[in-house]
Amino acid sequence: MWAKNFARIVFCLYRASSGALFHRRSYQVNTGFECALVGAASFDAGHFSHERFGTTVAVDGGYASLRKAGFAADFALGDFDSLGYVPLDVPIERHPSMKDDSDTALALDWARLRGYSSVAVYGALGGRLDHTHATIAALAGAAHAGMRVAAVGEGNVLAVLSPSCCDVLELPALPSGTFSVFSLSDEAAGVTEVGAKYAAEGVALRSDVTLGLSNEFVGRPVRIELASGMLAVYLPALPLSSMRFGRR
Structure with missing residues (x-):
């Protein structure tokens, strides 16, 4: 979809001879996630x-997914309607259905209330479309x-960029594969993509356009930046680390 919009927004095919992939910038970089939440949908064990992860929280039926895969939860939370029973071997926080x-x-x-600043969510994408939409909203x-925050599904990862938490995402060099970006706000402004097949500089993406669909990895590291708004970045199943x- 990027390639079809040259007439509307200036895009250029990045060439290695044009200079360094990443300009020097001063910003704080974080890797890894402190806490994992595991829900009842498909679990990529x-x-x-x-x-x-420092802490693993079973979210309702995610308790069974963790046990089946041989992992233990540190805490369990939910109304436990999907699980069908209340776990007895971990601390819980039960909510009404x-x-x-x-x-x-x-x-x-x-x-968030317990001070975790980075959380990865498993078992919350796929299955019912309305549940996936609710996960993205959450x-x-x-x-x-x-x-x-990031969410991991079967074969894909969803990361969210926002100036409130992080407005830069650097990705490793992959020989192939696609990624997409979509606005989670009325408009995501200043969207920049460097190192991919199609480069973007300061693009404004509205929530009702599909311009951000299917950019490509071409063996170079990729950096995605955001100036304002909120951006969903859909990726292959990269290691979060x-x-x-x-x-x-």
Whole structure:
């Protein structure tokens, strides 16, 4: 989709001969995530096993997913309607089934109130489309509150950029594959992509356009920047530890 919009927005195909991939910038860089939330949807246990988290929270049916894969939860939270019973071997926070927030949103709020600044969410993408949409909304709310958040599905990762938490994302060099960016606010301004097949500089993306669909990795590191608004970045199933989040 990027390639079809040259007439509307100036894009250029990045060439290695044009100079360094990344200009020198001064910003704080963070890697890794302090806390993992595991929900009841499809759980990528292989991806989870290669990450290191200080705390793992089972969100309702995520308790069963963790146990089945041989992992232990440090805490469990939710109304436990998906699980069908209340865990007895970990501390819990039980919520009524009639409530105004999803279990994932409640778990993100639980993490924020306990001082976690970076949270990875597993088992909350895929399955029911409305549940996935609710997860994306919950991630946006957490990012707006200043948390660095990402969600891992089967074969994909979703990261959220916002000036409230992090407005730069650096990705490793991949020989192939695609990534997409979409606005989670009315407009995401100053979107810049460097190192991918199609480079963007200071582009404004509205929430009702598909311009950010399917840019490509071409064997170079990629950097994505955001000036204002909020941006969803859809990626292949990269290790979270390979992603560098920055704040200018």
